[in-house]
Amino acid sequence: MALKEGLRTWKRHFRLLFLLIVGLSGLLLYGIPGLRHLEIFIPMGTCPPARMLLLRDNFTGLLRLWARPEVLTCTSWGAPIIWDGTFDPDMAQQEAIQQNLTIGLTVFAVGRYLEKYLARFLETAEQHFMVGQRVVYYVFTERPAAVPRRPLGPGRQLRVERVLRERRWQDVSMERMRTLHAALGGRLGREAQFVFCMDVDQYFSGAFGPEALAESVAQLHAWHYHWPRRLLPYERDARSAAALAVDEGDFYYHAALFGGSVAALRQLTAHCARAQQQDRARGIEARWHDESHLNKYFWLHKPAKVLSPEFCWSPEIGQRAEIRHPRLLWAPKEYALVRD
Numbered sequence: 001m002a003l004k005e006g007l008r009t010w011k012r013h014f015r016l017l018f019l020l021i022v023g024l025s026g027l028l029l030y031g032i033p034g035l036r037h038l039e040i041f042i043p044m045g046t047c048p049p050a051r052m053l054l055l056r057d058n059f060t061g062l063l064r065l066w067a068r069p070e071v072l073t074c075t076s077w078g079a080p081i082i083w084d085g086t087f088d089p090d091m092a093q094q095e096a097i098q099q100n101l102t103i104g105l106t107v108f109a110v111g112r113y114l115e116k117y118l119a120r121f122l123e124t125a126e127q128h129f130m131v132g133q134r135v136v137y138y139v140f141t142e143r144p145a146a147v148p149r150r151p152l153g154p155g156r157q158l159r160v161e162r163v164l165r166e167r168r169w170q171d172v173s174m175e176r177m178r179t180l181h182a183a184l185g186g187r188l189g190r191e192a193q194f195v196f197c198m199d200v201d202q203y204f205s206g207a208f209g210p211e212a213l214a215e216s217v218a219q220l221h222a223w224h225y226h227w228p229r230r231l232l233p234y235e236r237d238a239r240s241a242a243a244l245a246v247d248e249g250d251f252y253y254h255a256a257l258f259g260g261s262v263a264a265l266r267q268l269t270a271h272c273a274r275a276q277q278q279d280r281a282r283g284i285e286a287r288w289h290d291e292s293h294l295n296k297y298f299w300l301h302k303p304a305k306v307l308s309p310e311f312c313w314s315p316e317i318g319q320r321a322e323i324r325h326p327r328l329l330w331a332p333k334e335y336a337l338v339r340d
Helices: 002-030 033-041 089-098 112-128 169-184 187-191 262-281 290-300
Strands: 102-108 134-141 156-162 194-198 202-204 216-219 257-261 305-307 328-330
Touching (some): 102 187, 112 134, 169 194, 169 262, 194 262, 257 262
Parallel strands (some): 102 134, 102 194, 134 156
Antiparallel strands (some): 194 257
């Protein structure tokens, strides 16, 4: 009898502890912003020493992953996670020049996003994005005449592509995969060897160079890089083509920045566009739209390189010791102003 009573007491305490953990996690993720500072105590894991000494990069040679022991610098499948101090920027610059590369940068500026964000995005890209390399900017908008035209550096060009205005902002987000797939199969794919796809409501604040290049590139989401897999905001509706089970997923990737070779991005965009069409046919929509499908894709097809949150950081989070030199910063999200 005493044993049964003790077991019931233990189960009751366990349930209370579980609910407390879930409640605190919810507050940290979505509730009280100040509590988010506690997430720095959630360990990120460490890269095995043997892997630290062997991982190489096509653009920077042997990576110095041991230079950042306080953060995770590699993945379980052997891809590097690029942090400040783990690469030689000069070597990456010279390697890209020797390969005679042209690098594409795509951005969608639709509706009020054009007036609010595009000028600053392009101005700061000229200051920090792939400086010294040949670059072609592709701006997708329903109003080509409204795109600001400013002098560009040597070897840098601006292309403006007309797209249809979607009824909802969610559709603008999701339709970009289909639009990108078509562009990569057209002039963009012929002009560039590597392409980055970025959101317009952000701006460059530091050098974003060839060290970020790889066959396929994913970006650790600034708001979720410390969190264990079970707490990440993957799509959980099993009916969706973007769904991941509770034991699936590696990291949570941000759709505001992804990239790779033209061939790899054609595969990625085709997968996401097809999966979104499947969801539409079923009358459902993934929780985080194209980002949910992007995360499903990178679970199935692991990225060759992962960028640390330094490459796309949110100032709202505040200062973090491990975020030494942010390269791209989120602009203030004025959704009431820019979303119809």
